[in-house]
Amino acid sequence: MKKSIIILLLITSVVITSCTSTAPVLKSVAYKGMYDEKPLVALIMPPINRSTNIDAKEYFHSTIYTPIADAGYYVIPPFLSMEIMKKESAFDAELFINSPLNKFSEVFGADIAVFTIIHKWDKSSIGSNVSVEIEYIIKSTRTNEVLYTRRGEIKYDTSVSTGLGGIGGLVANLAVSAANTAAAKYVDVARICNYYILKDLPAGKYSQNNGTDGALFAGANKFKVNLSAQ
Amino acid sequence: MKRIILIITIVSLTSCSAPTNLYTWNKYENSSYNFLKNTNETTSNKLSEEYKKIIKKQKGIRGEVPPGVYADYGFLLLQSNNMAQAREMLQKEIELYPESKVFIERIIKLTE
Numbered sequence: 197m198k199k200s201i202i203i204l205l206l207i208t209s210v211v212i213t214s215c216t217s218t219a220p221v222l223k224s225v226a227y228k229g230m231y232d233e234k235p236l237v238a239l240i241m242p243p244i245n246r247s248t249n250i251d252a253k254e255y256f257h258s259t260i261y262t263p264i265a266d267a268g269y270y271v272i273p274p275f276l277s278m279e280i281m282k283k284e285s286a287f288d289a290e291l292f293i294n295s296p297l298n299k300f301s302e303v304f305g306a307d308i309a310v311f312t313i314i315h316k317w318d319k320s321s322i323g324s325n326v327s328v329e330i331e332y333i334i335k336s337t338r339t340n341e342v343l344y345t346r347r348g349e350i351k352y353d354t355s356v357s358t359g360l361g362g363i364g365g366l367v368a369n370l371a372v373s374a375a376n377t378a379a380a381k382y383v384d385v386a387r388i389c390n391y392y393i394l395k396d397l398p399a400g401k402y403s404q405n406n407g408t409d410g411a412l413f414a415g416a417n418k419f420k421v422n423l424s425a426q
Numbered sequence: 427m428k429r430i431i432l433i434i435t436i437v438s439l440t441s442c443s444a445p446t447n448l449y450t451w452n453k454y455e456n457s458s459y460n461f462l463k464n465t466n467e468t469t470s471n472k473l474s475e476e477y478k479k480i481i482k483k484q485k486g487i488r489g490e491v492p493p494g495v496y497a498d499y500g501f502l503l504l505q506s507n508n509m510a511q512a513r514e515m516l517q518k519e520i521e522l523y524p525e526s527k528v529f530i531e532r533i534i535k536l537t538e
Contacts, residue, residue, distance in 0.1 A: 237525050251463075258459035265492050266448050270525050273494035275461075276501045276533060305528030383459045402448060404487060 223398055224410030226417070229343035230398045231410050233336055235307035238269045239277060239300055241289035243312040247329075251379070252317035255386035256330070260312060262387075263394040268403025272304050280304075293333065301337040308334050308343060316349075319382075324355035326385045332393055346393050346417050352385050353424040388423065449486040452479050474502050493523050497530055509537060 224231050240260055245253040261274045280303070281287045292300075293311050300306045316329035327349070334344035396415045399405035457476045461469040477499035481491050500515030516534050520527050 254459055254462050258462050259455050261458075261494065262449075262451050262455060262492075265494070268448065270493045270523050272526070272529060273497035273501065273519070274458075275498045276494075277529070279501065280533075303529070303532070305525060379459065379463070380456055383456055387455055402488060402493075 220413040222410060223396065223412050223414045226414035227344050227396075227398050229336065229341055230334075233307070233338070233343065234401075235336065235343070236270050236401050237272065237305050237307045238264050238334075239272045239304050239306035239309050239337070240264070240274055241292065241309050241311050242278070242281070242287055243314055244290050244293070245314045247314045247317040249317040249319075251382070252314045252386075255317075255382050256312055256314060256390065259383060259387040259390050260310065260394075263391050264310065264397070267394065267397040268400030268406055269308075269397075270400075270402075272306060277304060293335075297335060297337040297340055306337050309337055310334050315347075324353060326352045326354060326382065328352065328385065328389050330389055330393065344397065346396060346415070346419075348389070348393050348418070349420040350389050350392065351420075351422045352388065353422075354381055354385060392421070392423070445485055445487045447486050448488045449490075449492040450480070450484055451492070452476055454480065470502055470505065474499065477502070491518075491522060493526070494519070496522065497526065497533075501533075504537060513537060 240257075243253050243256045243260070257274075261271055265271045278287070284303075286292070289311055292309070297309050300309055311333040313331040313333070314328070315331060316327060318327045319325065320327075328351075329347070329349045331347040332345060333342055335341065336343055399407075399409045403409075454476045457469070457473045461473045463469075477495055480495050481499070484491060486492075496515045497519040500512045500519070503509075503512035503515060513534060516530050520530050
């Protein structure tokens with residue numbers, strides 16, 4: 197599945213419509229706190245939904261775990277942690293984003309808390325275009341410092357022409373699975389947004405790139421991008 | 427010439443089959459969404475099946491069960507009152523990922 201996403205991302209027409217004009221910086225500089233603290237254990241906080249789409253929270257909540265694990269981090273089991281957070285009346289991440297996080301270190305053993313703010317989730321009237329504005333803030337549970345933040349405006353065209361062969365066929369296959377239900381299609385959109393923004397995450401302990409990727413250039417921390425499956 | 431073609435074929439095949447991600451997840455995310463959106467026996471069973479598949483076969487670079495999978499599968503087993511197997515899964519999480527001990531031991535104590 198992930199391979200398909202990577203292929204999809206590679207062959208999609210990616211148009212950076214705007215990005216900061218500053219000179220590129222190394223990941224070790226852009227995310228210095230991550231490289232200094234070397235966090236291992238990540239706790240996913242329930243997404244903060246400031247959009248008008250009530251389902252957007254679940255689209256993102258169900259798709260944020262895998263890219264963080266794939267980046268080499270230990271992710272606190274999402275359903276188990278969600279259950280405990282609900283029981284402890286801690287399920288509203290808005291309450292914690294500007295508060296001390298040391299309790300999450302004590303209870304969960306977390307080094308970092310991953311906050312997601314969905315600023316916008318709009319779909320076109322025919323449902324093929326989705327416009328998302330999403331922000332990720334990763335904070336240290338020990339120092340409360342922001343270690344990683346990116347905010348992106350992503351416009352995604354979910355319509356895919358059928359009958360494609362070769363590599364394009366893979367896109368069609370992904371689209372067929374996604375087109376089973378509208379919800380499945382939007383889960384795919386959230387998954388692609390998550391992968392796109394979190395691909396800059398410094399490689400964690402379990403990644404083969406751990407300790408070496410700081411020499412790569414970081415992506416812009418604020419960006420706009422158009423993604424299309426065609 | 428035949429040797430060159432053979433080498434190219436082997437290189438092509440190995441590059442195609444080489445894993446690119448640490449883990450493989452099958453259809454986890456869709457099952458996860460369905461469970462999150464509408465928790466019931468059907469969505470729970472479906473998610474359990476995904477966990478079993480992820481545990482049974484990993485084609486990712488690490489060849490290990492991803493973090494959290496044993497424990498969240500254990501959580502579903504707890505919810506269906508399958509306590510013994512649930513504890514076994516939670517223990518496996520700690521064995522594979524010792525950094526999970528702080529949290530998972532807390533859960534195991536709650537089940538006793």
